Amino acid sequence: MSSDLSRRQFLGSACCAAVGATGLLSSLASLRLMGAVASPANGPQLPARAGALPSDYKALVCLFLNGGNDANNLVIPNDDPGYNAYVAARSNLALPRTGLLPIAPKTPDGRAWALHAAVPELQGLFGAGRAALLANVGTLVYPTTRAQYLANSVPLPRQLFSHSDQQVQWQNSVPDKPSTTGWGGRLADLVNAFNSNNEISMSISLAGKNYFQVGRVVNQYSVGTGGAVTLSGSTATSGADFARFQTQKDLFGQAQSALFEAAFAGISRSAITDAELLNAVLSRSTPIATAFPNTTAGNQLRMAARLIAAAPNLGLKRQVFFVQLGGWDTHAAQLLNTAPTTGAHAGLLAQVSQAVDAFYKATVELGAAEQVTLFTTSDFGRTYRSNGDGSDHGWGNHQFIVGGAVKGGDIYGRMPVLTVGGPDDTTQGRWIPTTSVDEFAATLATWFGVSPTDLSTVLPNIGRFAKPNLGFL
């Protein structure tokens, strides 16, 4: 080799070496993961982190009640005038007073309230100060009065009373214009710096794709109730399934010249390695002893609890979970008149109550009760007036917030005047929200570590509303 390298030759060689080194490092990184993959008996290489949850760990769990929960039958007036008016307005949807579960909010509003008979666990959490209610919260572009609504004098959320539009608006909190991100995703983008590792995303969905967790930087990662979703054959150690899986991995590992193929191969490789890593971490994490009900909500929340327990091994100090339960669009058969506590709505409420209670107990078991906050959301509330067999699409709704950090045992916001045609009604008993989704989300985001100056990054419309912190955390 000649020692008389020209400057041009030297620079050219150096560049090639740099590119080569980049490729080598990249390959080494891949080999580290693929090496683990290639030795299934050994399992993937776990990050060198372990132990209990750090004191500054926090998790938010969004429990989305898909279809529109009729919270008019979750929180029921329990004084004589209030209950009688409730029966008169709701007719066949009215629950019998016997069996209702009384609650005693710390801040009385002059009315007495009770919960649906199917949620004794939530009543217990409320009474113990571990759960709070947020009254009449919903999508708003600006604070809106009935007069403004009827006169159409303030901008209103697009497509009120429509399922998918309201679901999206609850999850992105931008009801007046299209948004490509959800508020959970924007929140994750902002606080992801807390995490020392991003091998597994801090945004995990237990219910598939959702708008809530769509961020610009942090991607949502979908996990099943049994763990990360894997390709068929990924757990096999021999035979045809094993051979097919290895062949797939080899194909995904080959260099691709076309951009689309390269991206597809890269994502597929990443999916395989992420799944193997997460499942390995889950399998080595301490099992959770708390019993969960074997239901849709119970199984999802059980996995959320397991992922919280695994957070130290994943290098995560912030996690956002999305859990979902469908079936709340109770236009028909909302309840059975012969036994009003056994209809479709009662069954769903019971499932939520039991699953949320188990989840809270699991966080206590993990020593993380004060670091995990669960909150419910839904498309919209439902009409106070019965349609004869159920209730139709409404607007404002009541939500639960559960966790050790919650200033529980109280109702935040303002319960609406439960009068069809009253000051809080559009028509039909569709309550105009007196608290916005922005205020609800801002309170949660503030607890999660977002500074007041950064709130508008997560919630662009928050400046339009009076209370960026509702005080329930």
Added chain:
Amino acid sequence: MKRIVAGAVAFAVLLLLVVLAPWRQPPPTPSPVAANPAIGPSPGLGQPEPSPAVPPPPPERSTLADALNAPGGEIHADLKIVAGVLETFRSNFLQTGNPAGNNAEITATLTGRNRLRLALIPADHPAINREGELCDRWGTPFFFHAESATRMGIRSAGPDRRMWSEDDVVLEP
């Protein structure tokens, strides 16, 4: 040159007015039905309209729903007619999509209580009951199920007039 341009602009404006005028309904009577983003500010609500110098031509009556509930017709065709009316509405309100609310509110919007005063169903259509609801051929109000800005389920209670029973007829979007 400026005069020619001004004349052309004036002619275009006049032509536009002539083209749009047949679809414009007189201002609606204020009603308790709810607001709709498609409605926009209603200049006629709560105040008299100024008298125009030239009486407008009588509004052209939309024929989109003429065959709705017609004798000899059948419910599936009726549902498609209603779906067609909604589709036409959406094509005129691309930003907002379907009319929002319950049957009475949706019917009010379809009969002209909207920003363009576009009456796709005449307000005196026999399918509209006293409560302002659009009804099926057995006299029961249709049930509108808003799934999204572009998807609306339409349900008829069927001959037994009981919603959510076995003989209901549903047009899914």
